[in-house]
Amino acid sequence: MSPTINTAIDLPCGARLSNRLCKTAMTEGLADPMNRATPELETLYRRWSLGGAGLLITGNVPCDRLHPERPGNVAIDGNGGIEELRAYAKAGTTAGNHLWMQITHAGRQAPKSVNPHPLAPSAVPLDMIGDGFGAPREATEAEILDIIRRFTHAAVVARETGFTGIQVHGAHGYLISQFLSPLANRRTDAWGGSLENRARLALEVVRSIRAQVGSDFPISIKLNSADFQKNGFSNDEAGQVARWLEAAGVDLIELSGGTYEQPVMLGAGKEGEAAQPARESTRRREAYFLEYAALIKPLVKIPVMVTGGFRTLAGMNNALASGATDVIGLARPFCTDPEVANKLLAGSPDRIDAYELSLKLGADAPVEDSPPGTRAQVETFGVLGWFCLQNIFLGRGLEPDTSMSVWEAFNRYGENEAQTVARLIRSTTAA
Ligand SMILES: Cc1cc2nc3c(=O)[nH]c(=O)nc-3n(C[C@H](O)[C@H](O)[C@H](O)COP(=O)(O)O)c2cc1C
Numbered sequence: 001m002s003p004t005i006n007t008a009i010d011l012p013c014g015a016r017l018s019n020r021l022c023k024t025a026m027t028e029g030l031a032d033p034m035n036r037a038t039p040e041l042e043t044l045y046r047r048w049s050l051g052g053a054g055l056l057i058t059g060n061v062p063c064d065r066l067h068p069e070r071p072g073n074v075a076i077d078g079n080g081g082i083e084e085l086r087a088y089a090k091a092g093t094t095a096g097n098h099l100w101m102q103i104t105h106a107g108r109q110a111p112k113s114v115n116p117h118p119l120a121p122s123a124v125p126l127d128m129i130g131d132g133f134g135a136p137r138e139a140t141e142a143e144i145l146d147i148i149r150r151f152t153h154a155a156v157v158a159r160e161t162g163f164t165g166i167q168v169h170g171a172h173g174y175l176i177s178q179f180l181s182p183l184a185n186r187r188t189d190a191w192g193g194s195l196e197n198r199a200r201l202a203l204e205v206v207r208s209i210r211a212q213v214g215s216d217f218p219i220s221i222k223l224n225s226a227d228f229q230k231n232g233f234s235n236d237e238a239g240q241v242a243r244w245l246e247a248a249g250v251d252l253i254e255l256s257g258g259t260y261e262q263p264v265m266l267g268a269g270k271e272g273e274a275a276q277p278a279r280e281s282t283r284r285r286e287a288y289f290l291e292y293a294a295l296i297k298p299l300v301k302i303p304v305m306v307t308g309g310f311r312t313l314a315g316m317n318n319a320l321a322s323g324a325t326d327v328i329g330l331a332r333p334f335c336t337d338p339e340v341a342n343k344l345l346a347g348s349p350d351r352i353d354a355y356e357l358s359l360k361l362g363a364d365a366p367v368e369d370s371p372p373g374t375r376a377q378v379e380t381f382g383v384l385g386w387f388c389l390q391n392i393f394l395g396r397g398l399e400p401d402t403s404m405s406v407w408e409a410f411n412r413y414g415e416n417e418a419q420t421v422a423r424l425i426r427s428t429t430a431a
Helices: 039-050 082-092 141-160 175-180 200-213 235-248 280-284 290-299 313-322 340-346 374-395 406-415 420-429
Strands: 021-023 055-057 098-104 165-170 219-224 252-256 304-307 327-330
Touching: 021 340, 039 055, 039 082, 039 374, 082 141, 098 141, 141 165, 141 200, 165 175, 165 200, 175 200, 200 219, 200 235, 219 235, 235 252, 235 290, 252 290, 252 327, 290 304, 313 327, 374 406
Parallel strands: 021 055, 021 327, 055 098, 098 165, 165 219, 219 252, 252 304, 304 327
Antiparallel strands: none
């Protein structure tokens, strides 16, 4: 019989997920100034734990505080906060679900306010409007080895503090994804050039973590099914990397797509750049990456999760029945309805929140489209801010505020000192 979202699934390491629904990683911006977990995170994750998903994945947790995704990230970097992590893990597993920590290093996508010269595979700056990101510096081999050690340390701390697994962030244009990309990685040493070399960092990180956490601890990786950029990391390459990751000891591969330069993971992105998921028709279609995942899935035996755009019960169960995915990753619906998984598992409603389809930067936003693309970029960050703010409200014990406009969210998000990325873009684009 075909699996449905209600069917449990066993992972190669022996762990069992009680159902096929996962709340995927969403940055929370709720850490304290030392990047330690806070009571707000406990409240947020307790609510999500009681919400029914078999698997919760934390927002990204940098293994180097000089390379965060934003200043409000929880980080594991010799910054203390062990008891806070324990409390966070305990709250996030209240209902007996799995809670995996997503470990990351932002590389050149670290905000300039934190690091004006972040490490990256090569000194290739991001192609973005505004002044949010600094000029990256090519990492030395010693620095690459240090990054592997940092990822491993964070995974060990995750295990020790009660997280029930980890996920390596290898997608969305962060450091590991930069190494995979022939556009961002121009190295000529053992860490660049051929696919084998570009994938070396991902594989070494996974191998090193596996050696330290043991064989019974779930290790996942989030990987782009493609970057959807001309001459970027391709769908074929993702298939090969998935095979290598399986051999390196990964239990579950989450497939997404895109980068900051091409944010198709959120259904946005520039048209015409080898970017099918950015097309309006695809954006409106359920599950942005399912057809790309379907080409990767037969190449591996380990479970695969596809994330991005799932919004109907039928769409989710059909995707499971088709064999293109084993687990359904959902993010934004959890921001406006922490109970969404319980509702889906009970079979009603069939259609869940999809605010991203109607959220637009309105006429209230005094943002010139100069240079062209500025409004689209502000809209992407404004909508992201809208969802982030809902999670912040949930963490404060409040209810979501769906009446907020995108422009209001952009500004309120910018007010939070943790949301520097949005603030920097606003300062360079507002009229
Ligand atoms: C507010 C917000 C924060 C996000 N933060 C992360 C993150 O920290 N790590 C990550 O891998 N993906 C992150 N994502 C992407 C989601 O995990 C997911 O891939 C994306 O939202 C598509 O799924 P959805 O259509 O169900 O929302 C974030 C998305 C949103 C909306």
